Amino acid sequence: MLAYTERKISRFFRARTAPTRQQCDRYAAELTKASSVMPAPVQGDHSYTVLCTVEDHIEVVSFRGPKHTISDVDILLARDVHGDLVPSITSHRRVGDRLDGWLHVYQMSYRSGMTLYQALRLSTEELRVTKSKHHCFMKELAKYFARGWRNPAVMDKQSLASSERITRQSLIELSEALYRFPYLREFVCKLQEKLPMLYSMGYSQVLLHGDLSLTNVLVEPTTFCISGLVGWSYSSTAPFGYEMGFMRKMAHIFNSDGLDFAYRDDLEKTFWAELFEQMGIIDLPTRSAIRYQAEDAMQIGLMTSNYVAMKTDGGPLQFMGVNGPGWMEVWLR
Structure with a gap:
C-alpha cells in the first residue's frame, strides 16, 4: 500500500x-x-x-x-x-x-475512519461478519441517496434542456463506438428515449458527488458505516438515480467470486428497502415507479460517466479494449 x-x-x-x-x-x-x-x-x-x-x-x-x-x-x-x-x-x-x-x-x-478501499483490503473476518458489514454499507449508501431525494436541486427548464443535450450527445457517441456490439448499441439507443422524462420539471434533480469511489468514501472498518465523503471536485446536478451505478459496482465488489448473483441481488434488496424507508414511501406502486425511473437514470449514468472518463483517458478505441465492453454486460445484468 x-x-x-x-x-x-x-x-x-x-x-x-x-x-x-x-x-x-x-x-x-x-x-x-x-x-x-x-x-x-x-x-x-x-x-x-x-x-x-x-x-x-x-x-x-x-x-x-x-x-x-x-x-x-x-x-x-x-x-x-x-x-x-x-x-x-x-x-x-x-x-x-x-x-x-x-x-x-x-x-x-479531518474525518475518522479509512477509505473503503483500505477497509476492504483489511477485512479478514469470517464470511458471516463480512456479509453483515456489506449489508450495513448498502444501508448507508441508501441513506446517502435518500438525503439527495429529500433535498432536490432547483433547476429551470433551460438548464434541464442543456443537461439533456449533453447527456444525449454522450450516448450518441457511445452508441457509435459500440458498432461491433449491436445488442449493446441497441440498448444505449433505447436509453436515449428515457431522457425527456428524466430531465423534465416533474423529476427530481439532485446534487451528485461526481466521483463516488472506493477512495472517496470513508468508513469505520469494524462496521462499514460511512464516516466521511471526500473528493467533491466533480460535483454537479443530475436526475435522481444517476449515481446509483456505484451501488451496483459495490454489490459486485462485495461478491468476491463474481458469480454469485443471488448474493448481489440480496445486497440490492437491502439497499432498496432502506432507501424507501428513509424516503418515507410505503405505497408499493409508488416504490415500483420510483425504482424503475431511478434504474433508468442509473444505467444512463453508468454508460455516460464511464464512457466520458475512458474517452478522456484515451479515446473510444481504448474504451473498446481487447475484450470488448465486458463491464457493461456485468453491471447491467
Whole structure:
C-alpha cells in the first residue's frame, strides 16, 4: 500500500519543477502550525494530500491542479445535504507558477475512519461478519441517496434542456463506438428515449458527488458505516438515480467470486428497502415507479460517466479494449 501511494505521489510531481513535494509539505506545516506532516495513505490521481498533526487533532491539506479545483458553493450545498460527513473546506492562495501550473491549496477538517478501499483490503473476518458489514454499507449508501431525494436541486427548464443535450450527445457517441456490439448499441439507443422524462420539471434533480469511489468514501472498518465523503471536485446536478451505478459496482465488489448473483441481488434488496424507508414511501406502486425511473437514470449514468472518463483517458478505441465492453454486460445484468 505504501509503495502504491508513493508511486502516485511521484507521478503527481513528476511533470512539474515547482512546487516540489518538500515545498508543499513545508507550506502545509506553516499553514496549520503542524508539528508533523505525512502523506495521506490514499492519494487521488490529480492531487497531493497530507495529514497535519496540530496539537490534539489532525488537519488535512490538499494541493490540487487547476482542472480539479473544489467549489466553495458546491461544498456548502453538499454539507447542507449530507451534514458533517462532508468536510468543511477553506481555500488558500495558490502555490507554484504559471509555467508548471498553479496548485490550489485547500485546508479541510479531518474525518475518522479509512477509505473503503483500505477497509476492504483489511477485512479478514469470517464470511458471516463480512456479509453483515456489506449489508450495513448498502444501508448507508441508501441513506446517502435518500438525503439527495429529500433535498432536490432547483433547476429551470433551460438548464434541464442543456443537461439533456449533453447527456444525449454522450450516448450518441457511445452508441457509435459500440458498432461491433449491436445488442449493446441497441440498448444505449433505447436509453436515449428515457431522457425527456428524466430531465423534465416533474423529476427530481439532485446534487451528485461526481466521483463516488472506493477512495472517496470513508468508513469505520469494524462496521462499514460511512464516516466521511471526500473528493467533491466533480460535483454537479443530475436526475435522481444517476449515481446509483456505484451501488451496483459495490454489490459486485462485495461478491468476491463474481458469480454469485443471488448474493448481489440480496445486497440490492437491502439497499432498496432502506432507501424507501428513509424516503418515507410505503405505497408499493409508488416504490415500483420510483425504482424503475431511478434504474433508468442509473444505467444512463453508468454508460455516460464511464464512457466520458475512458474517452478522456484515451479515446473510444481504448474504451473498446481487447475484450470488448465486458463491464457493461456485468453491471447491467
